[in-house]
Amino acid sequence: MINPGIEDVIADAKRSHHGNDPAADQTMVINMGPQHPSTHGVLRLVLEIDGESVVSLAPDIGYLHTGIEKTCEAKFYQQVVPLTDRIDYLCPMTNNLAYCLAVEKLLGLEIPERAQYLRVLLNELTRIQSHLVWLGTHAMDIGALTVFLYCFREREDILRIFENVAGQRMMTSYFRIGGLSLEPPLDFYKQVQDFLNIMPDRIQQYENLLTGNPIWMNRLKGVGYLSPADAIALGVTGPPLRASGVDWDLRRDMPYSGYEKFQFKVPVSDVGDVWARYVVRMEEMHESVKIAQQALDGLPEGRIVADAPKIILPDREKMKTEMESLIHHFKIVTEGFAVPAGEVYQAVESPRGEMGYYVVSDGTAKPYRVHMRNPSFATLQALETMCKGRLLADVVAVIGSIDIVLGEIDR
Amino acid sequence: MYDPASALSGTEAVFAAHPDNTAVKALATLATDAKYDRAELTITVARESIIAACQAVQQAGYNFLEDVTAVDWYPSEPRFQITYHILSHSLKQRIRLVVRLDSEDPSIDSIVTVWPSANFYEREIFDLFGVHIGGHPNLRRIMMPEDWNGHPLRKDYPVEGYR
Numbered sequence: 001m002i003n004p005g006i007e008d009v010i011a012d013a014k015r016s017h018h019g020n021d022p023a024a025d026q027t028m029v030i031n032m033g034p035q036h037p038s039t040h041g042v043l044r045l046v047l048e049i050d051g052e053s054v055v056s057l058a059p060d061i062g063y064l065h066t067g068i069e070k071t072c073e074a075k076f077y078q079q080v081v082p083l084t085d086r087i088d089y090l091c092p093m094t095n096n097l098a099y100c101l102a103v104e105k106l107l108g109l110e111i112p113e114r115a116q117y118l119r120v121l122l123n124e125l126t127r128i129q130s131h132l133v134w135l136g137t138h139a140m141d142i143g144a145l146t147v148f149l150y151c152f153r154e155r156e157d158i159l160r161i162f163e164n165v166a167g168q169r170m171m172t173s174y175f176r177i178g179g180l181s182l183e184p185p186l187d188f189y190k191q192v193q194d195f196l197n198i199m200p201d202r203i204q205q206y207e208n209l210l211t212g213n214p215i216w217m218n219r220l221k222g223v224g225y226l227s228p229a230d231a232i233a234l235g236v237t238g239p240p241l242r243a244s245g246v247d248w249d250l251r252r253d254m255p256y257s258g259y260e261k262f263q264f265k266v267p268v269s270d271v272g273d274v275w276a277r278y279v280v281r282m283e284e285m286h287e288s289v290k291i292a293q294q295a296l297d298g299l300p301e302g303r304i305v306a307d308a309p310k311i312i313l314p315d316r317e318k319m320k321t322e323m324e325s326l327i328h329h330f331k332i333v334t335e336g337f338a339v340p341a342g343e344v345y346q347a348v349e350s351p352r353g354e355m356g357y358y359v360v361s362d363g364t365a366k367p368y369r370v371h372m373r374n375p376s377f378a379t380l381q382a383l384e385t386m387c388k389g390r391l392l393a394d395v396v397a398v399i400g401s402i403d404i405v406l407g408e409i410d411r
Numbered sequence: 412m413y414d415p416a417s418a419l420s421g422t423e424a425v426f427a428a429h430p431d432n433t434a435v436k437a438l439a440t441l442a443t444d445a446k447y448d449r450a451e452l453t454i455t456v457a458r459e460s461i462i463a464a465c466q467a468v469q470q471a472g473y474n475f476l477e478d479v480t481a482v483d484w485y486p487s488e489p490r491f492q493i494t495y496h497i498l499s500h501s502l503k504q505r506i507r508l509v510v511r512l513d514s515e516d517p518s519i520d521s522i523v524t525v526w527p528s529a530n531f532y533e534r535e536i537f538d539l540f541g542v543h544i545g546g547h548p549n550l551r552r553i554m555m556p557e558d559w560n561g562h563p564l565r566k567d568y569p570v571e572g573y574r
Contacts, residue, residue: 062554069539070563074570105449108413232475232500235528248500308412340413342448345496345507347477358494360482373478373496381531410554 027055034063038141038396041406043380045395052391057384064410072370076336077103078177080370085171087372088408090133093119093126093162094350096175099370101256102346102357103177106339107311114302115179116258121192121295122165122174123257123348124288128199129158130351130403131285135206138278138400142219147209154202157195164188178312179305192296199289207282220275224386224398227272234385235378238353239284240402243277245270250349257348261298262291274401281403311337336365345373352376352403374408418448425452433499434506437471438464444509453507458519461510465495465525473499473506479522479532481540485566490514491542495522518543539564 033044042063048055068087072080084099085092097119104111136151159169165184166174174181210216226236231244241248249266251259267283269276305312313332314325331337341363347356353375360369379402386398419425425445429435434452435445441464444455456464465476478496489511498505510519521544522529533544534553541562544550552559561568 062552062556065554067563070568070570106413108449233527235476235526246500253500253503254505340415342413342418343453343482343494343507344449344451345478345505347505354477356478356496358478358480358496369482371478371480373480377531378528381528 026050032395034060038399040137040399040404043399043404043406043409045383047392047395049392052393054387054390054392054395057387057395059380059383061380061406061409064406066411068411069370069372072367074366076365077339077367078332078336080367081175081177082171082173084372085173086407087411088350088352088355088374088376088405089170090130090405091126091351092170092172093122093174094348094355095372096173097123097257098346098348098350098355098357098372099359100175100177101348102344102359103339104306105344105346106342106359106361107177107308108340109178109306109308109311111179111257111306112303113258113300115304115306117295117299118180118184118304119175119257120259120262121292121299122162124292124295125158125161125192125195127288127351128285128292129155131281131288132158134281134351134400134403138397138403139210139216141396141400142216144210144213144216147206150202150206150209154195154199161188161191161195164191176305176312178308179303183304189296189299192292196289196293196296200286203282203285203289210278217275219397220273220278220401222273222275223390223394224274224401225272226382226386228270230385231272231382234382236353236382237375237378238349238351239280240277240379240382241353242266242268243280244272250347250354254347256346262294264291274397277401338363338365339367347373350375352405352408353379355408372408372411374411376402376404376406377409380404380409413449418446420444420446420448433471433502433504434468434473437467441467451505451507453509455509455511458510458512461493461495461508462520462522462525464508465497465522468497468506468508469525471499472501473497473504475500476522476526476528477505479529479536481536481542481564483540483564483566485514488513491517491540493519493536493542512542517541518545520545521547523548538562541565 027048027050029048033039034042044060046058068083084095087095132151132155136148139147162172163169165188166172226244228245231241247268252266264287267280269280309328314329318325319329339361341361343360345358347354356373358371362368387395422442422445425447426435438454441456441460442454446453475498477498480494482492491512493510495508521533533547536542537544538552538554
């Protein structure tokens, strides 16, 4: 038997609808995924359909489960940072930020303003990059292939910025506990400014291709409705929550990493359908450009790491010339740094919603427990509510609109 | 740097320091222990009263369940700590509810009747920690295959798995 779970899932889908009466057996159970192009990874859905309409839907996840939470418990605090990149591979910087902020809260570290601004700048670029992947693949699922190519053109610009600043395009691991790993190279600022100059026009280009397009409108409007009460009850966060009319954004309402110093609007729509989620995310990209511009303009001078020699690796030069720095370097690398016992929960607004890191310390140099609260995991629970009673073809549009990443669902 | 002396622990100390906190008021009778550390409020309740506690904080304005997870404190007892993070959109505050379970009988009532979003999280705890969730509508493994032996996030489960 390839997967013993399937019998249960099918039996469940049937039981929930019509009991054991064979005369009422009018529906068909079909399997969608895990190797389906529009499930954005390895999501498998077991759908019960009556003709073309969806009667019930059960997600089957776990295909990408790699046990990252367990692995974290065997690493030093600083060694966990590269693992966090691999959870949500479309927004590595946001994962880095959430984890670093959680550990910094445990340690009680003050982060210099320059590092905070650079973190905000890179997080907003990450948000644009993630939304570009969403827009491209969502449009491709619906049948508009051109948009995908344009989106990846600008995404490439952002990945070049990441490569320049961190040495890696996707798995950046650029943030460190206590600050950043390196001072950005000198041409970084011009590169970011060039990108921010062209981006508003480019977003307009995507909108020209899609917003007035009758096929796009017919496929999106009125599809996948989610009421505000359902959205809260089912744990939906981020753009889908705001598209359902709940005005909540962690960047504005519970600011972290200096977000309270930036002026931006939080786009909200009370329509609650797939179209509203499209509109909200497009607006968010405009706002992200504005935040990144403010961070670049107001970037203060100063250090990029906190003043904590027992936690942050010394400069290479100092390590070679000063005895004390060499000792600190040796101690951090070989035995890590002890973190005072306690537990914290740090949430940040990722492109997909609320990403929370729950870190428990027992006073040693390795985390006792790291748990990630990932937005896609909760949002996936709302899929059945959005798809029930709708056409099978709409399921593809709805999956695209909630923008899930299976890496962070399965972890 | 963090100062351990800044933490408050014990119901009386925390409730005296934060008498106006909405969650403190709502859980005044149900709390068995409390902690205020690094600007985060943690309230411990008994296993039997978890549903009542969730309903009490929900009525007090804590409308959004963010996360449910567990910590395994093996080999000390009580072994399992089930942690609920609950957010209030109107108050812009978060609380942490904690329930401690002995290894003798690791089971707790499901809170899906209060917040349906707990469904997947509780399945995850069942799957990875082996804590039984009573009254859950669909208590099956979620991450691991159905025929998997053991519960990977328990501390007595080796990181490399059984070979």
